[in-house]
Amino acid sequence: xxxxxxxxxxxxxxxxxxxxxxxxxxxxxxxxxxxxxxxxxxxxxxxxxxxxxxxxxxxxxxxxxxxxxxxxxxxxxxxxxxxxxxxxxxxxxxxxxxxxxxxxxxxxxxxxxxxxxxxxxxxxxxxxxxxxxxxxxxxxxxxxxxxxxxxxxxxxxxxxxxxxxxxxxxxxxxxxxxxxxxxxxxxxxxxxxxxxxxxxxxxxxxxxxxxxxxxxxxxxxxxxxxxxxxxxxxxxxxxxxxxxxxxxxxxxxxxxxxxxxxxxxxxxxxxxxxxxxxxxxxxxxxxxxxxxxxxxxxxxxxxxxxxxxxxxxxxxxxxxxxxxxx
Amino acid sequence: xxxxxxxxxxxxxxxxxxxxxxxxxxxxxxxxxxxxxxxxxxxxxxxxxxxxxxxxxxxxxxxxxxxxxxxxxxxxxxxxxxxxxxxxxxxxxxxxxxxxxxxxxxxxxxxxxxxxxxxxxxxxxxxxxxxxxxxxxxxxxxxxxxxxxxxxxxxxxxxxxxxxxxxxxxxxxxxxxxxxxxxxxxxxxxxxxxxxxxxxxxxxxxxxxxxxxxxxxxxxxxxxxxxxxxxxxxxxxxxxxxxxxxxxxxxxxxxxxxxxxxxxxxxxxxxxxxxxxxxxxxxxxxxxxxxxxxxxxxxxxxxxxxxxxxxxxxxxxxxxxxxxxx
Numbered sequence: 001x002x003x004x005x006x007x008x009x010x011x012x013x014x015x016x017x018x019x020x021x022x023x024x025x026x027x028x029x030x031x032x033x034x035x036x037x038x039x040x041x042x043x044x045x046x047x048x049x050x051x052x053x054x055x056x057x058x059x060x061x062x063x064x065x066x067x068x069x070x071x072x073x074x075x076x077x078x079x080x081x082x083x084x085x086x087x088x089x090x091x092x093x094x095x096x097x098x099x100x101x102x103x104x105x106x107x108x109x110x111x112x113x114x115x116x117x118x119x120x121x122x123x124x125x126x127x128x129x130x131x132x133x134x135x136x137x138x139x140x141x142x143x144x145x146x147x148x149x150x151x152x153x154x155x156x157x158x159x160x161x162x163x164x165x166x167x168x169x170x171x172x173x174x175x176x177x178x179x180x181x182x183x184x185x186x187x188x189x190x191x192x193x194x195x196x197x198x199x200x201x202x203x204x205x206x207x208x209x210x211x212x213x214x215x216x217x218x219x220x221x222x223x224x225x226x227x228x229x230x231x232x233x234x235x236x237x238x239x240x241x242x243x244x245x246x247x248x249x250x251x252x253x254x255x256x257x258x259x260x261x262x263x264x265x266x267x268x269x270x271x272x273x274x275x276x277x278x279x280x281x282x283x284x285x286x287x288x289x290x291x292x293x294x295x296x297x298x299x300x301x302x303x304x305x306x307x308x309x310x311x312x313x314x315x316x317x318x319x320x321x322x323x324x325x326x
Numbered sequence: 327x328x329x330x331x332x333x334x335x336x337x338x339x340x341x342x343x344x345x346x347x348x349x350x351x352x353x354x355x356x357x358x359x360x361x362x363x364x365x366x367x368x369x370x371x372x373x374x375x376x377x378x379x380x381x382x383x384x385x386x387x388x389x390x391x392x393x394x395x396x397x398x399x400x401x402x403x404x405x406x407x408x409x410x411x412x413x414x415x416x417x418x419x420x421x422x423x424x425x426x427x428x429x430x431x432x433x434x435x436x437x438x439x440x441x442x443x444x445x446x447x448x449x450x451x452x453x454x455x456x457x458x459x460x461x462x463x464x465x466x467x468x469x470x471x472x473x474x475x476x477x478x479x480x481x482x483x484x485x486x487x488x489x490x491x492x493x494x495x496x497x498x499x500x501x502x503x504x505x506x507x508x509x510x511x512x513x514x515x516x517x518x519x520x521x522x523x524x525x526x527x528x529x530x531x532x533x534x535x536x537x538x539x540x541x542x543x544x545x546x547x548x549x550x551x552x553x554x555x556x557x558x559x560x561x562x563x564x565x566x567x568x569x570x571x572x573x574x575x576x577x578x579x580x581x582x583x584x585x586x587x588x589x590x591x592x593x594x595x596x597x598x599x600x601x602x603x604x605x606x607x608x609x610x611x612x613x614x615x616x617x618x619x620x621x622x623x624x625x626x627x628x629x630x631x632x633x634x635x636x637x638x639x640x641x642x643x644x645x646x647x648x649x650x651x652x
Binding site (some may be wrong): 009036037087091092093094114115116120123124125126127128129131132133134136140229258259260261262263 | 425450466
């Protein structure tokens with residue numbers, strides 16, 4: 001079986017987008033349901049998803065386990081898995097890890113750009129690694145089956161998380177720093193720590209993470225994946241498009257500034273270009289995964305490798321990650 | 327005028343204690359109203375204080391400005407000032423600094439033992455200093471008139487806070503590490519950074535911060551104050567007793583563990599002695615400030631210095647700290 005999984009999207013959800021998921025043959029999407037939301041606000045976002053599930057049962061349903069990807073394929077729908085880009089949903093309360101896992105939380109970043117109670121974000125000047133609370137929360141996430149995601153974390157924190165965690169961790173959406181030197185992209189030793197501990201890297205299509213941004217060529221993107229596969233292993237690679245389709249620019253401001261600053265922080269943008277950058281023309285939305293599949297074929301991947309990168313690797317990872325530890 | 331101010335208490339409040347404040351001639355007390363409480367929980371604690379104020383208007387009232395210390399003296403009552411030992415009441419929301427100042431919040435620690443969103447706590451293995459959000463919040467606290475308290479913070483974070491802050495900061499309750507090498511006590515360069523930037527040190531009577539703990543002698547405590555005055559300046563010294571009178575041991579567990587760990591953390595205690603240690607016999611409660619005053623006289627302080635340490639220094643500090651920046 002070959003699945004198609006996008007392991008990170010944060011679109012302005014609509015029937016149109018759910019239909020595009022079906023057109024693109026996407027079996028599962030890991031969607032962000034919290035950037036800076038606290039517990040109660042995260043619950044509101046879960047309620048909003050419950051309403052989408054109720055309205056469009058023929059297109060989407062709430063995915064909780066690896067088997068739901070299979071079920072999605074069999075019933076011609078897309079399984080929606082929940083994740084948090086920040087530990088804000090657990091606030092300062094380790095007990096909320098289990099509560100949120102029960103409600104479907106499957107990925108949680110230990111930090112988002114800034115220092116959190118658990119780990120350091122990639123925009124801080126210094127990175128002291130995993131905190132006292134962070135060590136406790138990693139153990140709890142391991143226990144209940146919530147995946148540690150370090151996409152927006154700083155290097156040392158990421159390497160320590162990969163080493164401390166008893167279960168494989170993930171970088172759901174980022175690219176190698178060597179290919180595109182954005183602060184958010186990942187240096188070789190970081191990628192190695194994640195993969196050597198059994199983890200996954202999801203390649204991002206967010207233009208700020210791409211060489212030449214919106215102008216990035218498909219061939220360059222696929223060659224970067226081939227280089228990463230050669231250096232590490234194709235079996236630990238997947239996609240995490242970071243597709244923010246149809247979002248107004250106010251949303252990228254919320255992502256960057258949340259409530260932590262009274263000043264605007266432009267993050268990867270600038271005062272001249274504060275909003276979402278346009279996507280590359282070969283990946284506009286969920287209908288374009290076929291372009292990436294063709295691109296991977298062109299740079300020499302074989303059938304199994306392509307199946308792995310397009311979804312089977314994430315599916316295998318889901319299978320060993322979402323259930324409680326034995 | 328000589329005032330008597332205790333700049334840190336967290337007792338299990340009762341009519342008995344308020345009467346003891348009056349017996350001890352205490353004009354003002356800075357009370358802790360949050361350890362790990364979030365915004366909403368802090369509001370509940372304010373509501374509880376509003377009920378105390380309503381029930382005992384002849385003993386206590388809500389202190390907001392330096393002039394309230396004068397008013398307390400004139401009306402024979404004790405002014406109660408609010409503070410937080412953790413930034414948990416502002417959660418991740420810089421806008422809550424102004425809201426909480428309006429409700430009477432006058433001191434806020436940037437961290438409590440652990441890493442916070444703003445700064446590092448004294449029990450973390452490493453201290454990267456003030457975070458991105460911390461720098462913003464320091465500016466906002468300066469603007470509205472909320473004092474930065476670094477009592478439970480790590481060394482580098484404290485020194486950076488003293489330097490970054492445009493207004494003097496405080497260590498409301500701690501002693502010199504040289505005298506009693508507890509992790510919570512402060513090294514010389516930390517004390518220097520706070521005092522050289524115009525700030526205040528409040529000496530603690532919590533037994534874990536005292537040489538020989540419960541057995542500490544009054545003379546040793548007062549000699550330590552004299553040494554500190556000689557090295558720095560008597561004008562920047564005061565008291566912050568950390569009196570936790572009548573609290574059950576469950577409260578010290580809340581202070582130490584909050585909700586961040588599923589394991590017990592004994593902090594300054596141990597598995598054998600997990601609870602509150604008994605106070606030294608010369609400082610049992612609010613009635614014993616006279617003992618300290620006599621002890622200060624014995625080690626050679628003059629009248630003005632004693633008046634300063636017993637309350638006038640804090641009063642002067644309140645006067646320049648609690649109003650909005652010009």
